[in-house]
Amino acid sequence: MSTAPGTVLLSGIVGSTAYGLAHAGSDVDRLGVFAAPTEDIHGLHRPAESHVTTAPDRTLHEAAKWCRLALAGNPTAAELVWLPDELYEVRTPLGEELIAIRGSFLGARAVRSAYLGYATQQLRKLRTRDTSDPVTRARAAKHARHLVRLLDQAVHLHESGRNLVRLPDAGRVRDLGERIVEDPARAERLLAAAAERLDRPGVLPDRPDERPADAWLRRVRAAHWTHRPPDTQA
Incomplete structure (x- = not known):
């Protein structure tokens, strides 16, 4: 090292x-x-x-x-x-x-802004990948998995006050990532659903x-x- x-x-x-x-x-x-x-x-x-x-x-x-x-x-x-x-x-x-x-x-505003912002970046990157090519399709799937992971973490933070680093169902995240590659509109719906939950009252203070x-x-x-x-x- x-x-x-x-x-x-x-x-x-x-x-x-x-x-x-x-x-x-x-x-x-x-x-x-x-x-x-x-x-x-x-x-x-x-x-x-x-x-x-x-x-x-x-x-x-x-x-x-x-x-x-x-x-x-x-x-x-x-x-x-x-x-x-x-x-x-x-x-x-x-x-x-x-x-x-x-x-x-932890602060509710920062969590919402940062996590949704990073997830949106993953969607933009996903859309630039040529999914007909196996190599770039694999990269698109990685972007999709991280998008799902970020949204799950954001909602869990907002509603529990704890950061869910180790995902409880990695298989779900992988499967959903593959489906997003086939239909990126799924990601838009996930983003909208997460944003709606983050707009509800949560356990975090407004600011850290x-x-x-x-x-x-x-x-x-x-x-x-x-x-x-x-x-x-x-």
Whole structure:
């Protein structure tokens, strides 16, 4: 595994493996949160906030960036704190604290906007695929599966307050994905039905509570501050 850009606080296997949709040829995707050295953040040039590698497939977000993504309802970032226990590969005490406050990142507006937005993107991508070609048809089916998965997760979040990362019926999602490839209008009906349910009263607050994230991030900064005397000229 490649060198981390800072201290990894929380990391795990995400994507199709986490959803239960992986097959023999699926990639194994990893996502994590890291803390940059606090003193580096105060310099003229801030450290990169995300690091992406392809061997292995891994994305690491700096703690502050991950918090911003999660507070905005980003489905990909948010799933990190809702993984089944066996999929975590790094769980530091600060990572455990982040899992403990995961509910505070949820807000009804952000969930509706982000999840419906990502699902709509999958539909647009699906429509660009030539389904007469086996390779591009397989990609279209993948877009369709993720569309169904995103809508299921959005409704479950809205109605229960919990993120359903591991799908309870992966076979249904696969079958429905194949039917959507044959008839993309099914996806439009699914989107409309999900939007209607998301417009009903749910259990989530209108907006997330930023205070726990802010307090956690301050603890991260304090824990990763190493005082170094300033350079002096001879």
